[in-house]
Amino acid sequence: DIQMTQSPSSLSASVGDRVTITCQASQDISNYLNWYQQKPGKAPKLLIYDASNLETGVPSRFSGSGSGTDFTFTISSLQPEDIATYYCQQYDNLLSFGGGTKVEIK
Amino acid sequence: QLQLQESGPGLVKPSETLSLTCTVSGGSISSSSYYWGWIRQPPGKGLEWIGSIYYSGSTYYNPSLKSRVTISVDTSKNQFSLKLSSVTAADTAVYYCARLPGYCSGGSCYSRLNWFDPWGQGTLVTVSS
Numbered sequence: 001d002i003q004m005t006q007s008p009s010s011l012s013a014s015v016g017d018r019v020t021i022t023c024q025a026s027q028d029i030s031n032y033l034n035w036y037q038q039k040p041g042k043a044p045k046l047l048i049y050d051a052s053n054l055e056t057g058v059p060s061r062f063s064g065s066g067s068g069t070d071f072t073f074t075i076s077s078l079q080p081e082d083i084a085t086y087y088c089q090q091y092d093n094l095l096s097f098g099g100g101t102k103v104e105i106k
Numbered sequence: 107q108l109q110l111q112e113s114g115p116g117l118v119k120p121s122e123t124l125s126l127t128c129t130v131s132g133g134s135i136s137s138s139s140y141y142w143g144w145i146r147q148p149p150g151k152g153l154e155w156i157g158s159i160y161y162s163g164s165t166y167y168n169p170s171l172k173s174r175v176t177i178s179v180d181t182s183k184n185q186f187s188l189k190l191s192s193v194t195a196a197d198t199a200v201y202y203c204a205r206l207p208g209y210c211s212g213g214s215c216y217s218r219l220n221w222f223d224p225w226g227q228g229t230l231v232t233v234s235s
Binding site for chain 2: 001032034036038042043044045046049055087089091094095096097098099100
């Protein structure tokens with residue numbers, strides 16, 4: 001099984017701040033890594049696929065990078081509507097999610 | 107626009123079998139490019155992939171749940187279903203169904219376990235006597 005470790009588990013930042021979340025895989029997963037946003041009471045929404053490809057309609061302030069075992073998700077300028085929990089997910093070997101990062105406004 | 111809707115009992119007794127159905131509308135479950143999947147989320151916790159199915163009936167399961175999970179498909183009803191046996195309180199969760207869209211290359215599209223999009227709204231199942 002491939003384990004996905006996200007950090008931090010939560011963070012607090014101000015509107016306009018740059019926010020970075022990391023996701024580490026327990027083994028090399030190439031670029032088979034996706035990112036989701038989940039707002040309270042809602043289903044997750046795909047933001048980024050294949051580590052760095054922005055899903056259609058997703059604002060350009062969201063971005064992703066990385067390959068192998070280490071990945072980064074960035075919000076370039078945090079907006080109030082970005083308050084959510086973010087999850088990474090690998091698909092190199094079956095499917096598994098990271099533990100999530102809750103993003104709050106300071 | 108493809109939509110998915112989960113349905114089934116909201117309350118299941120311990121040791122019994124949880125059964126849910128996902129109805130797909132706005133598209134065919136028999137598309138050769140897609141897998142379909144179940145994901146769950148215990149209250150206040152993270153996401154866990156349960157398993158996925160192709161329209162032909164081919165399945166993949168999370169190894170941690172494999173002994174208790176059965177996923178099936180009914181193409182005539184455009185539905186796929188989840189059965190989870192011998193449930194305990196630890197199986198209390200919001201259960202989501204979703205599509206795995208595969209990928210396209212060189213003018214052709216291929217099925218693959220890749221990402222989940224779109225998702226159903228989710229349904230809360232509580233395990234309690």
